[in-house]
Amino acid sequence: MPTIELAGKTYEVDEDGFLEDLDKWNEEFAQAYASTEDIQGTLTEEHWKLIHYLRNYFQQFGIAPMIRKVCKDNGIDMKKLYELFPTGPAKGACKLAGLSKPTGCV
Amino acid sequence: MTTDIGPPDYKTMIPPVVQRNYGKWLFHEILKPGVLMHVGESGEALYTVRAGSPRLLSTETIRAICEIADTYCDGYLRFTSRHNIEFLVSDKDKLEPLLEELARRSYPVGGTGHSISNIVHTQGWVHCHTPATDASGPVKALMDEIHEYFVTMTLPAHVRIALACCLNMCGAVHCSDIAILGIHRTVPKPDNSRVPNLCEIPTTVASCPTGAIRGDMKNKTVTINNEKCMYCGNCYTVCPAMPIADPDNDGISIWVGGKVSNARSTPKFSKLAIPYLPNNPPRWPEVVDAVKNIIEVYAAGARKHERVGEWIERIGWERFFSLTGIPFTDKHIDDYEMATETFRSSMQFKWR
Numbered sequence: 397m398p399t400i401e402l403a404g405k406t407y408e409v410d411e412d413g414f415l416e417d418l419d420k421w422n423e424e425f426a427q428a429y430a431s432t433e434d435i436q437g438t439l440t441e442e443h444w445k446l447i448h449y450l451r452n453y454f455q456q457f458g459i460a461p462m463i464r465k466v467c468k469d470n471g472i473d474m475k476k477l478y479e480l481f482p483t484g485p486a487k488g489a490c491k492l493a494g495l496s497k498p499t500g501c502v
Numbered sequence: 503m504t505t506d507i508g509p510p511d512y513k514t515m516i517p518p519v520v521q522r523n524y525g526k527w528l529f530h531e532i533l534k535p536g537v538l539m540h541v542g543e544s545g546e547a548l549y550t551v552r553a554g555s556p557r558l559l560s561t562e563t564i565r566a567i568c569e570i571a572d573t574y575c576d577g578y579l580r581f582t583s584r585h586n587i588e589f590l591v592s593d594k595d596k597l598e599p600l601l602e603e604l605a606r607r608s609y610p611v612g613g614t615g616h617s618i619s620n621i622v623h624t625q626g627w628v629h630c631h632t633p634a635t636d637a638s639g640p641v642k643a644l645m646d647e648i649h650e651y652f653v654t655m656t657l658p659a660h661v662r663i664a665l666a667c668c669l670n671m672c673g674a675v676h677c678s679d680i681a682i683l684g685i686h687r688t689v690p691k692p693d694n695s696r697v698p699n700l701c702e703i704p705t706t707v708a709s710c711p712t713g714a715i716r717g718d719m720k721n722k723t724v725t726i727n728n729e730k731c732m733y734c735g736n737c738y739t740v741c742p743a744m745p746i747a748d749p750d751n752d753g754i755s756i757w758v759g760g761k762v763s764n765a766r767s768t769p770k771f772s773k774l775a776i777p778y779l780p781n782n783p784p785r786w787p788e789v790v791d792a793v794k795n796i797i798e799v800y801a802a803g804a805r806k807h808e809r810v811g812e813w814i815e816r817i818g819w820e821r822f823f824s825l826t827g828i829p830f831t832d833k834h835i836d837d838y839e840m841a842t843e844t845f846r847s848s849m850q851f852k853w854r
Contacts, residue, residue, distance in 0.1 A: 418699050458717075459702040496700055499740045501670070 402428030412487075414497040421451075421494030429492050434482040443480055443492075446470060450493040460486075460495050517578040519548050519592040535655050536611035537597070549591040551600055553609040554620055554645070554652060557585040558628065558638055566607075574600040584620040586613050615655035618648055618797070622673045623665040626684075632739055633667035634684030634752040635781050641665055643785045644682075644793055651797070658804035658813070661797060662761070669734050674762070679810035680793055681757035681772045686733040689726055690746035698722035701741035709736045711838070754779045754789050758796060758822075759811030768848035770811045775826075777833035792828075799826045 397416065400409050403424045408416040413432065415421060426447055430439055439447075449470060453461045463485055467473055481488030486498040513521070523542030530540040538550040559567075567587055571579040578590040587609075591597050604611055613619035621644065624630065626637030644663070651657060664678035668685075675681035697703070703717045706724055714730030715737055724737075724744070735746045756779065760772030775796065779788045796810075803825060804813040814822045823830045 416699060458704045496702060499701075499705075499742060501739070 410497065412491075412497060414491055415494050418494055418496065425494065426492045433488040433492060435480075435488075439492075440480075446477075446480065446489055447493045450489060450495060454493075454495050460490055460498065515578075517548065517576065517590050517592055519546050520590070522546065523548070532615050532655070535617060535653055536614055537601070538614060547594070549594060549597050551589040551591060551597070551604065551611060552582065552613050553587045553589070553604055553611050554613060555581075555585055555587050556638065556642070557620070557623065570600070570603060570607075574603065582613075582620075584613070584622055586620050610649065610652055612653035616657045616660050617653075617655050618651035618657070618661045618663060620652075621645060621663045621665055622678070624667050624672045626667040630667060631742075632670065632735055634669075634686050634735070634747070635667050635754050636783065637665055637667045639783055640682060640754070640786045640789055643787075644790050647790050647794055648797065657797075657801050659807050659809045661800070661810060663793070669736070670739070675757060675760075676771055677760040677762045677769065678772055679758065679760065680796060681760060682789060682793070683755045683757060685753060685755045685778065686735055686746050686748065687751040687753070687778065688733060688746065688748045689728045689731045690733075690735065690738055690744040692724050692726065692741075692744040694721060694723045696743035697724060697741065700743045706737050706741040706744075709740045711736065749781070753781050754786070756789070756792055756796070759809075759814050761809050761811050764848060764850050766807065767809075767812050767815075768850050771847075772811075774834050775822075776828055777831060796826055 397408050398411060399406050400413065401407075405424065407420060407425060410416060413429075415425075427439055430443075435443070446466070449466070450460065453459075453465075461469070463474070463477075466485060467477065477485050477489070481492075486502070490498060516524075519542075523544055523546055526543045528541050528543055530538055533539050533549075536552045538552070540548045540550070542548075567579065568577070571577050571589055574596045575589050575591050578592075580588045580590065582588055589600060589604075591600060601611060621641045623637040623641045624633075626633050626635065626639065628636075628638055645652065651661070661680060662674070662678040663680045663682070664674040665682040666673050666675040666684065669683070671683065675683050697706075701724075703719070703722070703724055707715045707717050709715075710731075711734060712730045712732060714727045715724050716727070718725050724741075733746065738744055738746045755774065756776040757772035758775045760770050761767070762769050776792055779786075779792060782788055800810050800813055803817065804810070805816075808816070817825075822828075
């Protein structure tokens with residue numbers, strides 16, 4: 397199984413870099429991962445707001461929220477979402493938030 | 503970096519004769535199998551030579567095609583919606599030399615009129631993770647056997663063949679004269695150790711068309727009611743931790759009678775003809791024989807312009823099964839409730 401070393405810690409990930417064991421997520425993981433998802437420097441408050449929103453939603457409902465729900469609940473639009481996470485809400489934000497890899501005909 | 507620029511404008515890549523006669527064509531003729539002539543109001547003509555392609559092409563093949571187009575077509579060519587190559591010839595004198603060159607290189611010229619043109623197909627074992635069969639393999643095996651129908655125009659009407667390697671039905675299997683569709687016959691097996699990390703359980707439960715999947719929230723996994731499962735594999739699409747592929751039981755079903763055009767009769771969905779044939783690579787002889795049989799019985803019995811579905815509706819399904827010798831089984835009886843049959847799936851209607 398591939399592993400990735402971030403900020404001195406080793407994590408088991410799949411070939412696309414998604415966490416294999418979702419419980420291993422922590423904030424250092426998200427921060428250390430940001431640069432591989434085209435996010436410069438440290439994560440801002442806006443980033444963290446979205447990451448925690450995604451995690452809370454996933455914990456409560458067992459699924460990642462629909463994109464419309466993300467935008468509505470956070471008062472942002474898709475453009476802003478892509479400014480924050482250039483690789484997109486699924487590949488970028490969900491990966492940093494430690495959610496399971498999006499599936500289906502993506 | 504500039505993004506969202508879209509594809510290049512197609513009008514920059516069409517032959518000058520098409521530019522000049524754009525939207526001003528008078529008529530067309532099929533000169534011979536695979537060769538078309540379009541004549542514009544101006545009197546100018548465009549000659550089109552249609553050649554088969556395997557759809558999966560190497561860059562080298564594409565370069566070879568470009569080279570041919572450079573020599574005979576001033577560099578102009580196009581691909582059709584069934585993945586055939588069309589060489590667009592403006593200079594009539596270059597038509598015969600082009601045909602000779604294509605014959606020399608063994609490019610099959612055909613696919614026009616009442617023929618069997620290319621098979622619309624999918625990824626199969628080449629690239630996809632949910633297939634129940636291969637795509638390129640069966641397509642090659644079948645087109646080898648029915649090659650004469652590609653290069654001639656002897657059928658009552660054109661016969662569209664499509665292949666999809668799983669029930670996602672990418673492509674056109676649901677609306678083709680003859681459709682080849684990969685199916686599973688066993689229940690998927692959830693891997694309880696991987697489901698919690700890989701899958702969204704509510705999504706997996708909701709993906710099941712028969713409600714056979716239930717969430718097991720205590721163990722953060724799912725359970726399947728085997729009696730309700732009909733092996734569609736949809737849950738595997740959304741949850742990678744419940745594989746369904748089974749080399750011994752996966753195989754192919756054959757469907758017939760679909761069409762998309764509004765000519766003469768409304769568009770139709772294809773209907774089940776053969777519930778299961780085994781995967782038998784590399785030549786899939788059972789599948790090839792079954793399709794050939796349907797084509798031959800259809801060609802012998804249908805009237806001119808009558809598509810497979812129209813022919814079956816005229817003679818009735820009982821007669822279709824008796825003429826083709828295909829056994830009718832309980833698997834043929836639809837047991838899935840869908841309202842779509844009551845919808846008008848056609849553009850045929852009158853303005854008030």
